[in-house]
Amino acid sequence: MSDLDWNIAVEKIKKENFKLYAWIEHSKAVYVPESNTLNIEVPEYFQKETLLNKYKNDLENTLKETYGPTVKFNITVNSEMHGKKKSEKKEDKITVKSEINLFSPEARRPEPPKLNDRLVFDNFLVGNGNKFAHAASKAVADAPGQSQAYNPLFIYGGVGLGKTHLLHAIGNAVYAKNPDAKIIITTAEKFLDEFVRKLREGKVDDFKEKYRNTDILLIDDIQFLERGVSAREEFFHTFNELSSLNKQIVTTSDSRPQQLILEERLQSRLSAGLVVDIQPPDFELRVAIAKSFAKEIAVRVPENVIAEIANKIENNVRDLQGILKTIKIMAEQNKTEVTMEIALEAIKTKLPEIAEAKKITVDAIQRVVAEYYNLKVQDLSSKKRPENIATARQIAMYICRNLTDYSLVQIGQYFGGKDHTTVMHALDKIENLVKENEKFKATVDELVKRISK
Numbered sequence: 001m002s003d004l005d006w007n008i009a010v011e012k013i014k015k016e017n018f019k020l021y022a023w024i025e026h027s028k029a030v031y032v033p034e035s036n037t038l039n040i041e042v043p044e045y046f047q048k049e050t051l052l053n054k055y056k057n058d059l060e061n062t063l064k065e066t067y068g069p070t071v072k073f074n075i076t077v078n079s080e081m082h083g084k085k086k087s088e089k090k091e092d093k094i095t096v097k098s099e100i101n102l103f104s105p106e107a108r109r110p111e112p113p114k115l116n117d118r119l120v121f122d123n124f125l126v127g128n129g130n131k132f133a134h135a136a137s138k139a140v141a142d143a144p145g146q147s148q149a150y151n152p153l154f155i156y157g158g159v160g161l162g163k164t165h166l167l168h169a170i171g172n173a174v175y176a177k178n179p180d181a182k183i184i185i186t187t188a189e190k191f192l193d194e195f196v197r198k199l200r201e202g203k204v205d206d207f208k209e210k211y212r213n214t215d216i217l218l219i220d221d222i223q224f225l226e227r228g229v230s231a232r233e234e235f236f237h238t239f240n241e242l243s244s245l246n247k248q249i250v251t252t253s254d255s256r257p258q259q260l261i262l263e264e265r266l267q268s269r270l271s272a273g274l275v276v277d278i279q280p281p282d283f284e285l286r287v288a289i290a291k292s293f294a295k296e297i298a299v300r301v302p303e304n305v306i307a308e309i310a311n312k313i314e315n316n317v318r319d320l321q322g323i324l325k326t327i328k329i330m331a332e333q334n335k336t337e338v339t340m341e342i343a344l345e346a347i348k349t350k351l352p353e354i355a356e357a358k359k360i361t362v363d364a365i366q367r368v369v370a371e372y373y374n375l376k377v378q379d380l381s382s383k384k385r386p387e388n389i390a391t392a393r394q395i396a397m398y399i400c401r402n403l404t405d406y407s408l409v410q411i412g413q414y415f416g417g418k419d420h421t422t423v424m425h426a427l428d429k430i431e432n433l434v435k436e437n438e439k440f441k442a443t444v445d446e447l448v449k450r451i452s453k
């Protein structure tokens with residue numbers, strides 16, 4: 001009975017959930033009625049991990065439909081399963097190969113790399129936060145594999161900060177210069193999937209050949225290697241082979257090599273060349289990126305709205321772009337120009353956690369600035385003019401202008417009813433100082449950081 005039910009479940013999955021099917025296709029299962037448990041065996045550790053991490057609910061639901069609502073299941077790895085399969089498939093492989101040789105010699109040519117042609121250096125804006133990663137990527141693209149200092153290149157940083165963009169930009173630049181270059185660009189997740197698939201098909205040698213014959217290997221999100229032991233082993237060997245031939249390797253990750261849960265030898269290989277991080281863009285860069293993206297998607301966004309978005313969305317360029325797309329759609333639906341209301345509405349809908357973040361008040365700004373300069377809050381609203389007080393006051397006005405929606409007039413009002421031209425003068429002065437004086441800029445940044453907390 002159990003086999004029958006298992007076959008029914010598998011058939012059902014094949015029809016309804018093809019992705020899941022790919023992972024259970026070659027599994028076996030034995031049902032133990034006493035414990036109402038289904039013991040599923042898979043050949044590869046990574047398969048088990050994927051089933052449990054990604055498809056647990058799907059699998060559970062199908063099994064419940066087939067075996068009843070109280071069925072339990074567990075998955076074990078039986079490495080003998082693919083041991084057998086390997087030898088079974090040996091002959092297949094030879095026939096396949098001779099077919100390729102006889103009938104389609106082109107099939108041996110490298111496939112064109114799967115590059116996203118939107119992600120190029122030309123539209124990657126450089127600023128604080130990404131300038132090192134950008135420079136290193138450029139250097140690699142100009143002379144792949146030629147400098148030990150940049151090989152391997154390891155780029156790490158938070159989500160949506162441009163890692164994938166840089167990786168593709170490298171690939172695109174190399175490909176544009178030399179269309180014959182053998183470039184492989186993939187993600188660690190796909191690398192694992194492909195490895196497991198080839199393993200199941202008994203074609204690991206093809207896999208090895210493909211990866212070891214490339215000139216440039218670009219692997220995105222290497223942290224996914226944490227999940228597959230044998231693919232990791234394979235990656236390690238590929239890595240060594242490519243390095244010994246001075247082929248360029250670039251990897252990206254969400255964290256630095258030492259923080260990845262990988263064997264030490266792999267960690268040390270990954271960090272043997274250059275390790276660079278990408279930090280979130282500062283305000284200026286966010287503004288520039290927002291403007292450039294608005295242009296790309298052909299939507300006109302007023303400066304203050306750009307500022308508002310750039311103010312609120314600090315840590316993720318993808319979110320910044322997402323909001324601009326939403327704003328565009330909302331404006332189109334309303335048949336109006338983009339307004340601040342639309343922008344705020346878009347942020348509220350798409351990024352509620354940001355919209356709900358506590359609103360920064362002038363009061364809070366004044367308190368932090370006063371404290372930093374050892375002044376009383378009232379001093380900032382007074383008519384006192386000593387240098388230190390005047391500067392603190394002007395900085396506070398500048399920060400208000402940047403962190404709140406208040407107009408010059410409103411800000412003037414908050415600082416003891418000063419004229420809006422006084423506020424304007426303050427803003428100009430501080431803006432210039434920020435531009436010219438690194439140290440001054442650092443102070444302002446620090447104040448902004450404290451206020452935003």
Ligand code: ADP
Binds near residue numbers: 119159161163321
């Ligand atoms: P990550 O891989 O770090 O999660 P991506 O490279 O996918 O991030 O970037 C997310 C989005 O932001 C992409 O559309 C990318 O083009 C864009 N982006 C990120 N950084 C920049 C930048 N400096 N200039 C222009 N676009 C950027």
Ligand code: MG
Binds near residue numbers: 163164220
């Ligand atoms: Mg990415």
